[in-house]
Amino acid sequence: xxxxxxxxxxxxxPGGSLRLSCAASGFTFSSYWMHWVRQAPGKGLVWVSRIxxxxxxxxxxxxxxxxxxxxxxxxxxxxxxxMNSLRAEDTAVYYCAGGIGIVASFDYWGQGTLVxxxx
Amino acid sequence: EIVMTQSPATLSVSPGERATxxxxxxxxxxSNLAWYQQKPGQAPRLLIYGASTRATGIPARFSGSGSGxxxxxxxSSLQSEDFAVYYCQQYNNWPLYTFGxxxxxxxx
Numbered sequence: 001x002x003x004x005x006x007x008x009x010x011x012x013x014p015g016g017s018l019r020l021s022c023a024a025s026g027f028t029f030s031s032y033w034m035h036w037v038r039q040a041p042g043k044g045l046v047w048v049s050r051i052x053x054x055x056x057x058x059x060x061x062x063x064x065x066x067x068x069x070x071x072x073x074x075x076x077x078x079x080x081x082x083m084n085s086l087r088a089e090d091t092a093v094y095y096c097a098g099g100i101g102i103v104a105s106f107d108y109w110g111q112g113t114l115v116x117x118x119x
Numbered sequence: 120e121i122v123m124t125q126s127p128a129t130l131s132v133s134p135g136e137r138a139t140x141x142x143x144x145x146x147x148x149x150s151n152l153a154w155y156q157q158k159p160g161q162a163p164r165l166l167i168y169g170a171s172t173r174a175t176g177i178p179a180r181f182s183g184s185g186s187g188x189x190x191x192x193x194x195s196s197l198q199s200e201d202f203a204v205y206y207c208q209q210y211n212n213w214p215l216y217t218f219g220x221x222x223x224x225x226x227x
Contacts, residue, residue, distance in 0.1 A: 035216070037163075045155075045163065045206055047216040059214030095162055102213050105153035105168035112162055 002026040002108050004096050009113030016086050016117070022079040022096030022110055030054070030074040033099055035106060036081050038092035038115075048094070049081065052102070064090075086117045121145050121212045125205075125219035131227040134197050140222045142190040142207035151211035154183055154192045157221075158203045166205075167192065194224075202226050 008020040020036070036048040049060045049070040058070050069082040079096050093114050097106035122145040132138045142152070150170040155163040165174040167183035170190060180195040194201055207219040 044221045045157075045208075045218040047218065050214055050216070061215070097163075099210075103151055103210055105165055105174075105208070105210060106155075106163075106216075107165055107168075107174070109162040109164065 004098065004108055004110030006094065006096055006110045006113040009094065009115045011116045011118065012086055013119050014087060014117055017082070017084045018086065018115060020081040020083065020094055020096075020113060020115070022081075024077045024079065024098070027098075027108065029077040029098075031100065032108075033102060033104065034070075034072060034079045035097045035099070036068075036070060036079075037095045037097055037106070038090075039095070039112075040089075040092045043092075046092075051079070083115070086115075088117050091115060091117045120215050121148060121209055121217050123207055123209055123217050123219035125207055125222045127222060128220070129223045129225060131225050132197055133227045134199060136197055136227075138194040138197055138201075138224055140192040140194075140205055140224070142185075142192070142219050144188045144190075144209055146212075147187045148209040148211035150186045151209060152183075152185070152190050153208045153210065154181075155206045155208065156201075156203050157206065163206065197224075199226075 003025045005023045035050045051070045067085045071080045093112040095112045096110045098108045124143045152170045154167040157163045171183045204221045
């Protein structure tokens with residue numbers, strides 16, 4: 001059974017940092033391009049970042065560029081998102097998702113982890 | 120950036136009837152279009168990829184069509200479990216994988 005399990009969310013003050021993790025199982029993690037997608041309360045889905053299968057290439061939405069860093073450890077089947085300089089508008093449920101290749105839908109999704117940025 | 124526009128924002132349909140959801144891209148995305156279903160408190164689930172191919176385990180009552188800039192998701196006979204929010208997503212113009220704003224399918 002395919003599983004993606006996010007962790008690391010919580011309450012953080014503006015300007016603070018958090019590191020999200022996404023543990024994968026049930027599929028060949030090292031073959032998949034992985035993404036982070038977020039959803040603000042009551043809003044739609046927004047793509048945040050992606051990393052290629054071996055971790056050598058990354059991309060970011062303009063709204064998080066320079067503040068967020070995506071990475072992966074294929075030996076541990078784990079995806080990460082380091083979030084720095086957090087803002088109130090970063091408050092959202094963060095989902096990890098995976099797809100085969102760069103031009104591919106997101107086949108697998110985790111259950112999400114909530115990040116709340118507030119003083 | 121490609122903008123994905125879904126219509127209508129809310130669709131009210133009775134169980135057993137057909138539902139037709141639309142998605143328009145601001146420029147061509149070829150057939151690199153996916154549909155996702157999201158129920159309250161749950162993660163999105165892939166329904167359709169390549170504009171018209173059902174994902175594994177998706178019932179045949181779900182079908183997708185279109186290419187270029189105009190796409191449609193049709194649910195042929197609505198079941199109670201189909202009432203949810205549906206998102207389209209283009210993955211042609213990577214790395215900006217843009218989603219539509221969603222269509223809420225509600226019980227009439």
